[in-house]
Amino acid sequence: MQFSEIPLDPSILKAVAEQRFHTPTLVQQKAIPLVLQKKNVVVTANTGTGKTAAFALPILHLLSTQNSDTKVKKIKSLILTPTRELAIQILENCNSFGKYTAIKATAVFGGVSLEPQKEVLAKGVDILIATPGRLIDLQMQGNIDLSTVEIFVLDEADLMLDMGFIKDIKKIESLCPKKKQTLLFSATMPNKIVELSDIILKNPIKIEIHPEQATxxxxxxxxxxxxxxxxxxxxxxxxxxxxxxxxxxxxxxxxxxxxxxxxxxxxxxxxxxxxxxxxxxxxxxxxxxxxxxxxxxxxxxxxxxxxxxxxxxxxxxxxxxxxxxxxxxxxxxxxxxxxxxxxxxxxxxxxxxxxxxxxxxxxxxxxxxxxxxxxxxxxxxxxxxxxxxxxxxxxxxxxxxxxxxxxxxx
The missing domain is CATH 3.40.50.300 (P-loop containing nucleotide triphosphate hydrolases)
Structure with missing residues (x-):
């Protein structure tokens, strides 16, 4: 399978080709079609298997094909990730793959000033990438409204468990609409992550890339x-x-x-x-x-x-x-x-x-x-x-x- 065979918007495929990506990884081949069908998905796959593009590409497609009558962009997709570095990496991927679309993405995370992030959010974004702590801070200050979220992504769920973010995740998920598409990506699937997925996902399709496949x-x-x-x-x-x-x-x-x-x-x-x-x-x-x-x-x-x-x-x-x-x-x-x-x-x-x-x-x-x-x-x-x-x-x-x-x- 080639990326050109996946039914993505031509502007996204053009950006993918410019990045010299031609053959999707195994996790991308399995996940992208399901996300495009608006299915809830749980993916277990290790580092280096291409998980970020597996959710970024179909999200960009789904949002770019929508007709929006509002002048100010509202958050349609929330991507929750545990670390600042991961948030920056996901934002870079969204920007590079979505360079020929009108989709606007931003990332918010701790360790830097709140004010610049508030200014960007005030102008409106389609995709918000966030670490849990900073997201809750901004939401409590009235700078983030999650009532319009259509696609909710948990990236590196096991790492968020290790870092003690499970309660924050549950709180953030409850601020989003009940009717939404939810995607959970994790390197491993400990019991607490299985329990979490059972709570926040309805009838998910499970994809597992085994270690021997990833190695x-x-x-x-x-x-x-x-x-x-x-x-x-x-x-x-x-x-x-x-x-x-x-x-x-x-x-x-x-x-x-x-x-x-x-x-x-x-x-x-x-x-x-x-x-x-x-x-x-x-x-x-x-x-x-x-x-x-x-x-x-x-x-x-x-x-x-x-x-x-x-x-x-x-x-x-x-x-x-x-x-x-x-x-x-x-x-x-x-x-x-x-x-x-x-x-x-x-x-x-x-x-x-x-x-x-x-x-x-x-x-x-x-x-x-x-x-x-x-x-x-x-x-x-x-x-x-x-x-x-x-x-x-x-x-x-x-x-x-x-x-x-x-x-x-x-």
């Missing part, structure tokens, strides 16, 4: 077992000898992000970082510098990284192994996009062994272990029986390791 074949995955104290040394070793190009390094904590950034800067690397304690201006500049290649290494926490939309990331480093298996798939999905190759390096210390076990069970395959590095420790032996889908690969691991002359990925 494309052109992403190499390499695993390094080592002592925790040697992670920084291994990172520097690989940056000097193995890893090149544009790199994202994931750390679990804000302190860890700052500490690694200072170490890389002292060693002559052009590194920048983002996390929740940095101001919006600093975070925006960091992402822009990374996109424009002024900086080649970006260090981030998982929450901050949800707003990064960079198509040419050459490598990912999991400095800290995520304790949630699905997060691993999110991270590596930052590379290998648009049919290009990419590679993910994961550093596992003994206290993280159980995380790797869970990740491999989710992927239904083992991650290639690299022992040829300066700080190796023995690969752990799992004491509990692995799921059948994982254990059946054990022979494959052994045979791969025995072929010493086999060409390495790096």
């Amino acid at each position: 494309v074949k052109n992403i190499g995955q390499l695993l390094y077992y080592l002592p925790k104290k040697n992670k920084t040394d291994l990172c520097l070793h690989l940056l000097r000898n193995t890893i090149n190009g544009r790199i994202i390094i994931f750390r679990r904590t804000k302190f860890g992000v700052d500490k690694l950034e200072q170490t890389l800067l002292k060693n002559g690397y052009n590194a920048i970082s983002i996390h929740g304690d940095k101001t919006q201006a600093i975070r925006n500049k960091a992402i822009e510098d990374f996109k424009s290649k002024k900086a080649h290494i970006l260090i981030a926490t998982d929450v901050a990284a949800r707003g990064i939309d960079v198509s040419n990331v050459d490598a990912i480093i999991n400095f800290d192994i995520p304790n949630v298996a699905e997060t691993y798939v999110h991270r590596i999905g930052r590379t290998g996009r648009a049919g290009k190759s990419g590679i993910a390096f994961s550093f596992c210390s003994p206290d993280e062994n159980s995380y790797i076990k869970n990740i491999e069970a989710l992927l239904e395959k083992p991650i290639k272990v690299i022992t040829d590095h300066p700080y190796p420790i023995a690969k752990p032996k799992h004491t509990k029986k692995q799921p059948n889908t994982v254990s059946k690969h054990k022979k494959g691991r052994k045979s791969t390791a025995s072929k010493k002359k086999k060409k390495r990925w790096y």
Whole structure:
């Protein structure tokens, strides 16, 4: 299927072609036709699968084909998203895809002055992209009227759950008309998100892109077992000898992000970082510098990284192994996009062994272990029986390791 085969407004298809998007991703192929039919939809898909365009394109089409008699635009679509970076990313997508339409979109989020946002809202918008806290502030001050919303979108619902926004979501949804189209997009579907979808969606059609589908074949995955104290040394070793190009390094904590950034800067690397304690201006500049290649290494926490939309990331480093298996798939999905190759390096210390076990069970395959590095420790032996889908690969691991002359990925 090509975008040209999807019944979108010609002006939108023209903008899509200019962005050099020709073949829709799997989630776009499944979701866009349903949204165009005004169905309620619940989508579970990981980072890098094209979720933003899956709702932005059909929303632009539905709104652009409406006849509006009002001189002042009213909010017809509300897109709720957890972070400022995601709000900016969605706005950029709406503006680029809707450049040849009369649709006006804006984003409101915390960390910046209220007044400019109030001024834009007063002029009227068709699509409002918002973080929950700022939206409620503006609504309580009388600057936002949600009574005209026709399409309500929850983006990255699981992250909003993690950030404690569920009560705000329910309050915001209650301010919208009961009769509306609702779309829920989430990387994972924990029980509380399932319960929320049951409350706010009527007879939704469910779309699930499985991790093995999202973890494309052109992403190499390499695993390094080592002592925790040697992670920084291994990172520097690989940056000097193995890893090149544009790199994202994931750390679990804000302190860890700052500490690694200072170490890389002292060693002559052009590194920048983002996390929740940095101001919006600093975070925006960091992402822009990374996109424009002024900086080649970006260090981030998982929450901050949800707003990064960079198509040419050459490598990912999991400095800290995520304790949630699905997060691993999110991270590596930052590379290998648009049919290009990419590679993910994961550093596992003994206290993280159980995380790797869970990740491999989710992927239904083992991650290639690299022992040829300066700080190796023995690969752990799992004491509990692995799921059948994982254990059946054990022979494959052994045979791969025995072929010493086999060409390495790096």
